Amino acid sequence: MKHLFAKKPLHILLEELTGEDRLHRILGPAALTSLGVGAIIGTGIFVLTGIAAHDKAGPAVILSFVFAGIACIFAALCYAEFASMVPVAGSAYTYAYATLGELLAWIIGWDLILEYAVASATVAHGWSHYFQNFIGIFKFEVLPQFQRSPVDFNPDTGHFFSTGTYFDLPAIIITIIVTVILVKGIKESAGFNTIIVGIKLLIVLMVIVVGAFYVDPANWHPFAPFGYTGLSFFGTPILGDVVGNAPVGVLAGAAMIFFAYIGFDSVSTHAEEAKNPKRDVPIGIIASLILCTILYILVAAVLTGMVPRDQINIDAPVSAAFASRGLGWAQFIISLGAIAGITSVLLVMMLSQPRIFLAMARDGLLPKSFFGAVHSKFRTPWKSTILTGFFVAILGGLLPLRILAELVNIGTLFAFVVVCAAVLIMRRTNPLAERPFRAPFVPLVPILGILSCLLLMFSLPVENWYRLFGWLAIGMVIYFLYGKHHSTMREYNKSKSDSQLTEQ
Secondary structure, eight states: OTTTTOOOHHHHHGGGGGSSSOOOOOOOHHHHHHOOOOOOOTTIIIHHHHIIIIIIGGGGHHHHHEEEEHHHHHHHHHHHHHHOOSSSSTTTTHHHHTTOOOOHHHHHHHHHHHHHHHHHHHHHHHHHHHHHHHHHHOOOOOGGGGOOOOOEEETTTTTEEEEEEOHHHHHHHHHHHHHHHHOOOOHHHHHHHHHHHHHHHHHHHHHHHHHTTTTOGGGGGGSSTSSSSOEEEETTTESEEEETTTTTHHHHHHHHHHGGTTHHHHHHHHHBBSHHHHHHHHHHHHHOOOHHHHHHHHHHHHHHHHSGGGOOSSSSHHHHHHHHOOOOOHHHHHHHHHHHHHHHHHHHHHHHHHHHHHHHTTSSSSOOOHTTTTTTTSSSSHHHHHHHHHHHHHHHHSSOHHHHHHHHHHHHHHHHHHHHHHHHHEEEEEEEEOOOOOOOOOTTHHHHHHHHHHHHHHHOHHHHHHHHHHHHHHHHIIIIIHHHHHHHHOOOOOOHHHHHHHHH
């Protein structure tokens, strides 16, 4: 039990930065902010806004974005404090290892694998729908049997149904392309992302400005057709209504679109590649979150004002809204921008996943020869990048969007709860540690972060809890069969104990 909860000292974490497997420090504050914006602006605006408005909250999805953004701000401040203290790869996994011990670090690391892999598959799915919408403008289409996942989920009945297709081919193809780019190198990936981010920000601003002229205030009534709550506890409704087996309302909508905010989380996974991580990573985290929250709220207001809630296209909601108003030229630009924008989201998500593998492999919890391998020329974790691409392609090609979006949300919220709790613990156990950035109003901010994230977790359908527990159970088996016996901290503590016995 003592080993299971052994914590990784800060000095060991910082010593890893001098190893031969260290990643290149080439990212400044602009590049890190761009990575954050690249991950945040995309699927949330171009895809999930439609699902949340149509299925969960109606026009009140605007408030869903506000609530989710507030919850994220609390978590972001905690992430920024840790990232400035421990500028190594690993994000919440690394922070948990330093504060909560090895077992809980493994749990959160395993959870992050779920978060980034499923998030990437969700994004690939959204990219596919916009790509098909774009080529449809020119009267082209993907063969029907390769247009979407073979099964889908009906939220009204709570049941799966067959779509009659084989797999989502465009989702698989874009995943392969992004994987090749990521193996090439972080500098090339970040440069590619910065260009795309600039393009999609211009298009998002166009959506807001042009769409505002076509808003019909009547579409905002009723503003909250599903209510302002949507809270349940493991599937049992507490506040609000239920449609099918799922809660609906503003909180349920916030839980659905929370996935759209995890871009700032990915910034912290690149702390080891930042030129001045103690300053630049907090800037990247907070700047990207504030900018994107404002844009999300404005786009949600325009979309729900242009199209009645029950007529929103859940696959390509923004471009379809402009098409419904006869704005073919805008549909063309938005679809093209969405393709570029969602590509950058996929790039950042798949860029982050192998960094989690790398951190866990350095600690011996995963095979270092594979997951810890850094390419001698490109200085990227190339083997785990290829493995990530393989699984993302499988998930994106075979699973429906609704299931992927809800599954990644519960994993993300769980990670945020752990990071907020870790800040509270670290302030007590290491009060004198250097903190270039300090989260304000501690303990209030971490506590509010924990409570708001738990509230959103409980607003998700109960099936997501079952899937989370199932995934964590698989992770526990792997840990006790492999990780526990190969842990570098286990060897460190053993040698330390032997040395103390020798001295005595």
